[in-house]
Amino acid sequence: MKIVLITGSSRGIGAATARCLAAQGYVVAINYKSNHQAAEEIHNEILAAGGKAALFQADISDEQQVVAMFKTIETRLGRITHLVNNAGVLQTQMRVEEMSAERVNWMLTQNVTPYFICAREAIKHMRDASLPVASCAIVNVSSAASYLGGANEYVDYAAAKGAIDSFTKGLSLELAPEGIRVNCVRPGCIYTDIHADGGEPNRVDRVAELLPLKRGGTAQEVANAIKWLLSDDASYATGTFIDLAGGK
Numbered sequence: 486m487k488i489v490l491i492t493g494s495s496r497g498i499g500a501a502t503a504r505c506l507a508a509q510g511y512v513v514a515i516n517y518k519s520n521h522q523a524a525e526e527i528h529n530e531i532l533a534a535g536g537k538a539a540l541f542q543a544d545i546s547d548e549q550q551v552v553a554m555f556k557t558i559e560t561r562l563g564r565i566t567h568l569v570n571n572a573g574v575l576q577t578q579m580r581v582e583e584m585s586a587e588r589v590n591w592m593l594t595q596n597v598t599p600y601f602i603c604a605r606e607a608i609k610h611m612r613d614a615s616l617p618v619a620s621c622a623i624v625n626v627s628s629a630a631s632y633l634g635g636a637n638e639y640v641d642y643a644a645a646k647g648a649i650d651s652f653t654k655g656l657s658l659e660l661a662p663e664g665i666r667v668n669c670v671r672p673g674c675i676y677t678d679i680h681a682d683g684g685e686p687n688r689v690d691r692v693a694e695l696l697p698l699k700r701g702g703t704a705q706e707v708a709n710a711i712k713w714l715l716s717d718d719a720s721y722a723t724g725t726f727i728d729l730a731g732g733k
């Protein structure tokens with residue numbers, strides 16, 4: 486049985502991935518921080534479509550809550566076999582010269598450390614899961630900002646995602662001898678609510694014309710790539726990156 490934890494799956498890319506993987510037969514652990522109603526909607530949608538899922542509230546920037554969440558998942562669903570490190574946050578657009586240490590540190594503790602801690606706990610589960618360890622896989626959700634830089638908007642976020650790229654490469658090499666694959670998707674401008682948190686709800690429409698494909702992307706388009714990377718169809722891919730940025 487494939488059991489996947491998707492961090493931050495109450496909305497946006499995480500929610501689309503939850504729907505997509507449930508339709509593939511995964512049992513989905515839906516994690517969220519505070520928006521219980523949105524998480525419950527996704528949960529109900531999956532159940533109504535005949536899928537299997539359960540809700541797990543936890544703030545993944547809190548190590549204790551992550552450890553407790555994994556214990557609860559094991560009790561309720563079993564040991565996870567797949568992980569999508571997805572939850573991420575933006576802050577209001579700002580140039581580097583205005584950024585405080587507090588803001589930069591917050592960005593890193595929200596977007597980088599939780600990926601390490603969730604992966605750490607997931608690896609322990611995978612080594613003793615119901616599937617052979619070599620069938621287990623991790624996908625990290627980074628961002629095209631990691632190579633574009635996020636200038637004048639959020640260089641702190643871009644740098645945090647750059648750390649996720651390095652994390653993907655390093656972890657993939659550590660786990661390759663066991664056959665656990667670790668890959669990464671780097672979305673560009675995707676229609677989700679994250680842009681409102683960055684201070685510009687219509688950001689995707691503003692930049693769409695500047696993109697080679699002349700449009701923003703959908704959460705489903707990112708979910709499709711995550712689905713492939715987790716699947717056995719990607720069995721020889723590890724430490725790789727799929728850029729979903731409309732040609733940027």
Ligand code: NAP
Pocket residue numbers: 492493494495496497498499516517518519520521523543544545546571572573574595626627628629630671672673674675676677678679680
């Ligand atoms: P979103 O719509 O803002 O959704 C974020 C999700 O993360 C929500 O489910 C939220 O839960 C959860 N979350 C945030 N902090 C959390 C925490 N500390 N603990 C647990 N859950 C937490 O974001 P999105 O646009 O789908 O982005 C998903 C990922 O894609 C992020 O890593 C983001 O950086 C990346 N990305 C997005 C874009 C884009 O254009 N949308 C582009 C590149 C990369 P609650 O609702 O309960 O708070």
